[in-house]
Amino acid sequence: xxxxxxxxxxxxxxxxxxxxxxxxxxxxxxxxxxxxxxxxxxxxxxxxxxxxxxxxxxxxxxxxxxxxxxxxxxxxxxxxxxxxxxxxxxxxxxxxxxxxxxxxxxxxxxxxxxxxxxxxxxxxxxxxxxxxxxxxxxxxxxxxxxxxxxxxxxxxxxxxxxxxxxxxxxxx
Numbered sequence: 001x002x003x004x005x006x007x008x009x010x011x012x013x014x015x016x017x018x019x020x021x022x023x024x025x026x027x028x029x030x031x032x033x034x035x036x037x038x039x040x041x042x043x044x045x046x047x048x049x050x051x052x053x054x055x056x057x058x059x060x061x062x063x064x065x066x067x068x069x070x071x072x073x074x075x076x077x078x079x080x081x082x083x084x085x086x087x088x089x090x091x092x093x094x095x096x097x098x099x100x101x102x103x104x105x106x107x108x109x110x111x112x113x114x115x116x117x118x119x120x121x122x123x124x125x126x127x128x129x130x131x132x133x134x135x136x137x138x139x140x141x142x143x144x145x146x147x148x149x150x151x152x153x154x155x156x157x158x159x160x161x162x163x164x165x166x167x168x169x170x171x172x
Contacts (some may be wrong), residue, residue, distance in 0.1 A: 019161075021070070023047055044067045044070075047067075051162060099140050105156070121144065124140050154168045
């Protein structure tokens, strides 16, 4: 049986873990906001998508788990939503890029748009619609859709960064 799974050094996972930690801290630090108007990017969503793209579904699951837990720690009232959503993002992205899509920039951008809109739409359903917020539709139009578009843009630098890291830490 041929084993054609890429093997990476431990330093790759340490670097990606530290990058996730710094992205989380950067995203939640009040003075370092990347907000444009009403759009606020969720930096960890495209980061986990690209990690899952290159390192497959189990790595995406675990990075989604830890990033989701980190997001839930900093966000009051989410009741484990981010953990469950990020696990789904990491696992589904890993499965899709392993079995269906290519790992080129075009398919990763399309995947990022899909996962960003899916995450923001699920967040809107969970935090606005299911709680009975009377301004839920306005929240979708003003906050969630611009945030999903803004989040999807960050896939490009993350793609090239993680592709460079995976090529550098490949064990032959």
